[in-house]
Amino acid sequence: AQTVTQSQPEMSVQEAETVTLSCTYDTSESDYYLFWYKQPPSRQMILVIRQEAYKQQNATENRFSVNFQKAAKSFSLKISDSQLGDAAMYFCAYKTQGGSEKLVFGKGMKLTVNP
């Protein structure tokens, strides 16, 4: 079974600085998808960024980018120019290509942004 591990339960960053959130996963499959979701205090689940495992190029969405290391099964999220609104729980998630459509989530990491 696939598992997703977020080893850091909490992190903090100064406003305007850069922070990297780590995520590792375990799978025997070669094709899959990885996601980062954000959950602010309102408890919405907001898709931040996604990566297809077959793509070597790291995904980027404005201030958010990933460092996808397929061999190491690592999928970290970098937030540049951190803003107060980035404060939230961040969840890393995995989905198989084809087959089951379920997302497998990590336990999450709480990000605090200090002014």
Added chain:
Amino acid sequence: NAGVMQNPRHLVRRRGQEARLRCSPMKGHSHVYWYRQLPEEGLKFMVYLQKENIIDESGMPKERFSAEFPKEGPSILRIQQVVRGDSAAYFCASSKQGGIDNQPQHFGDGTRLSIL
């Protein structure tokens, strides 16, 4: 609002009662997923449905829990004879098509179920 709609936002039940959670997918989406989030935990998959069909219920507890997605109307997650351990946030997500690669799941705001 064209997003995934869940209601109620908060639901309080006493032990032994039934809880019904509703989810209307985004317009144009025909695939629905239910997840449960216990305090301080990530979301755990429960069930995946298409209209009138359960596709994957591998995450559903064997007893007391059921889900449906009828031809007309919202998807319903039903919990019978609730117990304290059912207290959690229940999230619904929808996607345009399942089995088509990388159709993202869009989440609702969740229903927070509290059992007294």
